[in-house]
């Protein structure tokens with residue numbers, strides 16, 4: 001408040017005449033000045049002071065002293081970040097602690113946009129399998145503790161099952177849940193019904209996505225055992241009509257990798273990029289070289305998601321691919337009951353694999369947040385711009401002796417890994433590993 005009063009006084013002082021010329025000239029000058037400048041200036045100053053006062057009073061949470069990495073805005077520096085009313089209101093080198101209701105010291109930690117997990121299955125329920133099932137996971141059970149503020153469901157539902165998914169899971173989760181809609185009416189189930197082409201309805205898929213523009217980010221094709229390209233083409237057509245990405249999951253054993261990539265447009269996403277399983281050709285050939293048509297697809301804009309899962313990430317693919325320039329665009333985990341309890345573990349563990357393979361911290365944060373947001377055309381997410389929603393991950397890098405395991409039970413050793421210290425969703429702290437924001441018990 002004190003500083004604001006000073007501003008007002010200084011401003012009024014500036015308006016006082018200091019030139020003692022002829023009275024008439026002065027009167028004319030003052031009249032003119034008042035009319036043209038003074039009134040609008042005072043109004044402007046009042047607005048500036050009011051907004052400054054409001055900003056100062058309304059900082060609800062100040063993250064102070066962290067290494068702020070915001071790839072969208074090309075920031076990698078020690079910066080404070082202020083939050084009010086669920087949004088980022090200020091990012092600056094030094095925001096006084098006195099202006100905030102709550103200050104959390106995050107020095108020595110990384111302040112990142114909230115992480116976006118590109119590939120999850122979160123239509124959790126009590127049935128067998130993924131659809132309203134026990135293989136899917138509740139978003140709030142795994143996301144906040146991994147610094148994730150947004151998960152994207154990989155087509156666990158289609159136009160018929162999406163409403164139930166929305167009411168049971170999406171609307172009730174603290175974690176933001178977005179989704180690709182499967183071209184199969186029932187989504188990703190374990191039975192053959194999902195392969196019924198008659199129910200792969202472009203119009204109904206398009207309508208469902210259009211009716212849920214804040215949630216549905218694209219169309220997914222996955223699991224089809226037949227040879228016909230109709231399912232793929234219908235999914236692709238729906239995505240094209242919507243101007244949204246097509247998300248291609250594997251489990252398409254009769255389609256060659258080359259043909260899949262040929263059918264994909266720039267901006268479409270292929271997941272399980274580094275898998276080594278019988279149902280799909282690998283991206284790296286027997287001589288350890290990334291296949292030229294794979295590199296060509298990436299060059300023309302096809303996006304590669306890790307999609308780790310239980311069988312989708314092998315070091316004998318990922319390491320040579322990384323060395324030869326085939327970097328993932330996003331770190332989707334293919335989160336489900338099996339993957340989270342095997343080599344995948346968490347999205348932070350997947351990011352840590354890349355950290356120990358040689359990817360830089362800013363490049364990892366970029367793929368975990370901003371690049372992921374861009375690939376689903378949600379550029380309101382994955383960044384720390386002033387005015388954006390305050391979805392934030394505060395991460396530490398823990399040093400030690402660690403082992404990282406792939407889907408084939410092969411291991412690399414590492415000495416660093418990411419940990420989520422604090423997760424903020426819409427301005428609210430939803431995860432605090434070491435009680436950074438808690439009150440001290442000892443008085």
Ligand SMILES: [Zn+2]
Pocket residue numbers: 119120121154249309334
């Ligand atoms: Zn999946």
